[in-house]
Amino acid sequence: MNFGEKVWKLMERIPRGRVTSYAQIAKKLDTKAYRAVGNACRKNPYAPKVPCHRVVRSDGTVGGFGGKTSGKTVKEKIQMLRKENVEVKNGKIVNFEEVLFRF
């Protein structure tokens, strides 16, 4: 199994209204490839099946989705999260510790 497949498989289990961080995923995979995780997300061949928009940075900031690479913007990502009952303020997750999915 490829590295990316493991990442996507983990992302599938993120429930609605919850988020996780790249660090959490890397930790679960027993690796420190935080960046590689983000790289895999950027490719994301499993489109809506894998909710990469529920993956944020370790400090709770949304990050990613920066125009060039995804075509979308951080704002769009935030809108999706808010739709799923995830509060976002100034690009950061509100009550991050509470909605963080630790697998």
Next chain:
DNA sequence: GCTTTGACTCTCG
């Protein structure tokens, strides 16, 4: 097979 790049994270000034 080495270099570049990236939706990352941590530390320090």
Next chain:
DNA sequence: TCGAGAGCCAAAG
């Protein structure tokens, strides 16, 4: 508060 630097790993060229 915020940016810069360093460290980390995987994929693509």
